[in-house]
Amino acid sequence: MKHVYIDGPYIQLGQLLKKVDAIDSGGFAKMFLADNEIYVNQELENRRGRKIYPQDVVDIRSFGRFLILSEK
Numbered sequence: 049m050k051h052v053y054i055d056g057p058y059i060q061l062g063q064l065l066k067k068v069d070a071i072d073s074g075g076f077a078k079m080f081l082a083d084n085e086i087y088v089n090q091e092l093e094n095r096r097g098r099k100i101y102p103q104d105v106v107d108i109r110s111f112g113r114f115l116i117l118s119e120k
Contacts, residue, residue, distance in 0.1 A: 050112055053119045054102065061086070061106075062096035070111055085109040 052068060059067070062077035071080050077096040086093050087107040088100060100106060102118040 049105070050114050051117050052106075052114045053117050054100075055119045058099040058101045059116070060096065061088070061093065061098040061100055064100055064106060064114075064116075065096075065108075068108075068112065068114060070108060084111070 050068075052064065061081075062074050065071045065077055065080060066074055071077055074096075081094045081096055086109070088098060089104055090107075100116050102116050104116045106114045106116065108114070
């Protein structure tokens with residue numbers, strides 16, 4: 049499991065996909081979510097605006113598993 053550090057109280061799923069280099073820009077988030085299974089805390093998620101908080105676990109099938117941590 050890889051660690052991803054965020055500097056705010058949360059990060060949106062679309063922004064997280066860009067941060068972990070799953071997509072090149074935010075414009076690809078909707079297509080990526082349509083083509084890939086993503087689980088947030090073991091629940092299937094397809095909303096790019098979903099807020100991801102520290103201690104959440106995001107599993108992007110065939111890409112990786114990420115633990116979200118706060119930089120503070």
